[in-house]
Amino acid sequence: MTPKNPFSRRQFLAATSGAMGAAKLYGQEEATPSERLALQGGPKAVQGAMPKHVRWGEPEREQMNALIDQANMFYWKGPQTTLLIDRFRQTCPLEHVMTCSSGTAALHIAVAAAGIEPGDEVITSPISDIGTVIGTIYQQAVPVFADLGRNTYNLDPEDVAQRITPKTKAIIAVHLAGNPCDMHALKTLADQHNLVLIEDCAQAWGAKFRGKPIGTVGHIGCFSLQAAKHVTSGEGGVVASSDPRFGPLLQRFGDKGMDRLAKGGLFEVFATNYRMSEPQAGFAAAQLTRVEGIAEKRSQLGNRLNAKLAGAPGIEPHQIHADDRSTYWFLMFRLRPEAFKCDRAEFVKALAAEGVPASAGYIPVPLYGNPVFQKHGFFAGRWPVKELGLTTMDYAKVSCPEAEAILKTGVRITIHEGMSEDYVLSLAAAVQKVATHYAV
Numbered sequence: 001m002t003p004k005n006p007f008s009r010r011q012f013l014a015a016t017s018g019a020m021g022a023a024k025l026y027g028q029e030e031a032t033p034s035e036r037l038a039l040q041g042g043p044k045a046v047q048g049a050m051p052k053h054v055r056w057g058e059p060e061r062e063q064m065n066a067l068i069d070q071a072n073m074f075y076w077k078g079p080q081t082t083l084l085i086d087r088f089r090q091t092c093p094l095e096h097v098m099t100c101s102s103g104t105a106a107l108h109i110a111v112a113a114a115g116i117e118p119g120d121e122v123i124t125s126p127i128s129d130i131g132t133v134i135g136t137i138y139q140q141a142v143p144v145f146a147d148l149g150r151n152t153y154n155l156d157p158e159d160v161a162q163r164i165t166p167k168t169k170a171i172i173a174v175h176l177a178g179n180p181c182d183m184h185a186l187k188t189l190a191d192q193h194n195l196v197l198i199e200d201c202a203q204a205w206g207a208k209f210r211g212k213p214i215g216t217v218g219h220i221g222c223f224s225l226q227a228a229k230h231v232t233s234g235e236g237g238v239v240a241s242s243d244p245r246f247g248p249l250l251q252r253f254g255d256k257g258m259d260r261l262a263k264g265g266l267f268e269v270f271a272t273n274y275r276m277s278e279p280q281a282g283f284a285a286a287q288l289t290r291v292e293g294i295a296e297k298r299s300q301l302g303n304r305l306n307a308k309l310a311g312a313p314g315i316e317p318h319q320i321h322a323d324d325r326s327t328y329w330f331l332m333f334r335l336r337p338e339a340f341k342c343d344r345a346e347f348v349k350a351l352a353a354e355g356v357p358a359s360a361g362y363i364p365v366p367l368y369g370n371p372v373f374q375k376h377g378f379f380a381g382r383w384p385v386k387e388l389g390l391t392t393m394d395y396a397k398v399s400c401p402e403a404e405a406i407l408k409t410g411v412r413i414t415i416h417e418g419m420s421e422d423y424v425l426s427l428a429a430a431v432q433k434v435a436t437h438y439a440v
């Protein structure tokens, strides 16, 4: 498969034209094959320190001050929760919104509200946080891992189609690193096979698919407010839907099964406590005033860096559709191993020596490669759905070759909104330098 270049020639030229000036500012000329690596005692390509990442300040302080005057910290009709929901809707205009304790919780609520039954299959990505599938497994359903696009690192709709069986009930589309999945193709599959399409937007705050806010194309959108995400409340999550089948159920599946709009207080469904407290909601509400700025800046910086990487030998940039907005929770490019005289570990070491915040890959193995999957040991070492014959899934036999290759050849670079364009271009110049040095 040949990687598609996500940029037009015009965009590419525009993106790269400022590189020389920026590179000079950070003490880095365009790389030449003879240039000595910092690893070998040469000058560092990135001389400035990584810009500070200031993530909270006055808006959060003010919101916390307001909270102190509250008599009650409970979420239901709480002023902080109400504010968070209002602000969430400005980013992601969905009718039913439930705040919750994590992205994992949001995804569990989504799967439960979707009515996924024991033994049902849920197709998703093998490169994600395990939180993507925890709820599925707790509902006694079966995650089915599909392979990924070579350079999008997102679900490959053709591979998803091959893995649909009569037991398939849902797809969880993970927008990895803030790069939107091909939602047109996935929605078409979902519609054809009557599947619930759940969007895992944990890493994708502010992203847009063909201009539409992430989370609004599928049936249910799930977000994380965990400490490392674009916006945070330390821990937290949001799950939302405008679908009349699922939206009204979200609240009860996050609140021990209790429908707070119904009178009588009897439990009609079974669920755990995933409620978010008012202090968390207040902090998150303040953070959401920043989300558009963060998304726009990360998108610009990431696109700039990515376009520049497209010119480096042996490097396959992150593939972002020209009409989408990726919000780069991180940027990951791939190395073509045959194009280099060194292995990935040495390449990353050389980048680090140049001053690039780089690391090898993302998670160590695809989710199915973890011991708990390989041994089917989800519940005290056992897996009831398998023992009861509701599934024949054998994770030891699952193979997603592209996902495995992505994890072996990916190089991840930190991007954040506190960085300047010049700094990011100096990172690109450093990658150019290292790639040129090691090119065969």
Ligand SMILES: Cc1ncc(COP(=O)(O)O)c(C=O)c1O
Pocket: 101, 102, 103, 104, 105, 128, 129, 130, 131, 132, 174, 200, 202, 203, 224, 225, 226, 236, 237
């Ligand atoms: C893609 C993805 N899905 C789900 C989650 C789970 O979110 P949380 O950590 O808030 O439970 C994460 C968190 O890292 C994530 O990155």
